[in-house]
Amino acid sequence: MGMPDGWQWDRTLFQGSAAYYERGRLPYAPGFAGTVATALGLDGRGRLLDVGCGPGIVTLPLARYFAEVVGADPDEDMLAEAERRARRRRVSNVRWVAARAEDLPAGLGEFRVVAFAQSFHWTDRDRVAATVLEMLEPHGAFVHISDFKNAPPDPTPLPLPAPPYARIADLVRRYLGPVRRAGQGTLVNGTPGREDLVLARAGFERFERHVVPAGDVVDRTADDLVAWAFSRSDSAPHLFGAGLEDFERDLRAVLREESPDNRFSERLPATEIMIWRKPGGEG
Numbered sequence: 001m002g003m004p005d006g007w008q009w010d011r012t013l014f015q016g017s018a019a020y021y022e023r024g025r026l027p028y029a030p031g032f033a034g035t036v037a038t039a040l041g042l043d044g045r046g047r048l049l050d051v052g053c054g055p056g057i058v059t060l061p062l063a064r065y066f067a068e069v070v071g072a073d074p075d076e077d078m079l080a081e082a083e084r085r086a087r088r089r090r091v092s093n094v095r096w097v098a099a100r101a102e103d104l105p106a107g108l109g110e111f112r113v114v115a116f117a118q119s120f121h122w123t124d125r126d127r128v129a130a131t132v133l134e135m136l137e138p139h140g141a142f143v144h145i146s147d148f149k150n151a152p153p154d155p156t157p158l159p160l161p162a163p164p165y166a167r168i169a170d171l172v173r174r175y176l177g178p179v180r181r182a183g184q185g186t187l188v189n190g191t192p193g194r195e196d197l198v199l200a201r202a203g204f205e206r207f208e209r210h211v212v213p214a215g216d217v218v219d220r221t222a223d224d225l226v227a228w229a230f231s232r233s234d235s236a237p238h239l240f241g242a243g244l245e246d247f248e249r250d251l252r253a254v255l256r257e258e259s260p261d262n263r264f265s266e267r268l269p270a271t272e273i274m275i276w277r278k279p280g281g282e283g
Contacts, residue, residue, distance in 0.1 A: 016237035017230060018077035021055045022085070024227030028117075028145065029214035029271035033061035036113075036273060039210060040141050042066065046112030049135070051101050051128075052119025056082035058145055060091050062115070069094040070108055072101075101128045110137050117145040120195065129202035138280035142204055144195060148211050148270035158217060160265035163225050164258045171254060172235045175247050195274065204276035214268035222255045222262035 036042070042065035050059040053071030055078050063069045071094060073079055079096040086094055099106045101123040114132045132142055196207060226248060229235045240247045255262060 016077075017232070018055055018075065018081040020227040020230040021078070021081065022057070023224055024229070024231035025057070026147075026218070026266070026268055028058070028147075029212040029268060030216075032145065032212045032271045032273065033058075033065070035210050035212050035271075036062060036115075036143060036145075037065045039208065039273070039275060040113060040143075042113075046137070047110070049108060049111045049114045051104070051114060051116050051132075052122060053082060053096070053117075054078045054119075056085050056094075058115060058117040059094060060086060060089055063091045063094050066112070067093065070097055070111075071095070072097045072099045072104075072106070072108075074098060074100045104128065104131045105135050108135070111135055111140060112137055113141045113143055115143040115145060118147070120144055125195070125198045126201060129198050129204070133202050133204060133278055136278040138278065140278045142199060142276045142278075144274040146272050148272040151270050154215060154267055158265040158267075160219065160263050161259045162266055163220055163228075163264045164254060167254050167258070168225070168229055168251065171247070171251055172229070175243055176235070176239055199276045203279065205279055206277040208275045210273040210275075212271040212273065214270050216268045217265050218268060220264040220266060222252055222259075222264075225255060225264065226251060 044065060045067055048059075048062055048066045048069045050056075050062070050069070050071045053059045053073045054075075056071055059069055059071040059082065069091075071079070071082055073082070073096075076098055079098060082096055086092075097106065097108065101119075114136060120128070129142070136142070199207075229251060230237050237244055255264075258264075
């Protein structure tokens with residue numbers, strides 16, 4: 001997703017989505033955290049900042065490789081969910097800060113790694129990249145984590161029907177109109193690309209890229225797919241207003257048409273990890 005000129009973040013962007021995020025979103029590829037640790041030579045020292053951390057999907061798996069971890073997100077509900085997940089996983093070296101990327105450095109100090117997991121595109125990228133460069137210790141790394149979008153399709157048949165994402169999108173448009181919503185504003189198609197240019201302008205160097213394979217087939221239920229819809233900024237629960245119950249009823253009807261027993265299958269996508277380094281020598 002991208003933002004048109006003049007778009008500004010607002011507090012309703014993911015309003016009501018936090019409770020659905022963990023169930024609705026597919027996880028990153030198993031081993032993504034280990035790949036980051038190996039690529040960066042992480043050894044349990046230093047600090048990590050996860051910007052736009054949401055409910056801690058990336059923060060918590062990476063926490064074991066650092067002495068201290070900070071998850072920053074402007075959505076208080078996301079941070080509350082992250083805190084609950086940290087307690088369940090008994091992760092004790094993490095703290096959560098309510099802040100936008102544009103609020104940085106926010107007195108948070110110096111970091112070995114600053115990570116963005118599908119969140120950098122929501123920010124004022126040139127401004128944020130320049131700030132992050134100053135927050136990193138020598139040889140520190142800017143890490144961007146996302147689903148790998150360009151993998152060739154796997155022709156192997158799935159054991160169950162695939163989730164009808166196109167039909168879900170059509171239903172969302174029926175309720176919310178043809179222009180994709182984002183909080184109080186709208187979205188344009190496509191994530192702004194060329195992070196390499198943004199990071200180069202800021203002064204980063206030594207780019208490297210890793211793709212962590214996945215491909216495991218996972219089962220999904222109707223409840224999972226309803227949660228997926230409500231976890232997204234362009235179909236967050238608040239956008240439907242008084243029509244929320246009607247939308248969910250119609251969504252579940254679409255899912256039953258596709259799979260009468262409300263069971264679906266899909267493949268976990270590979271995870272793409274892009275790393276840029278702060279100048280200062282090898283290390």
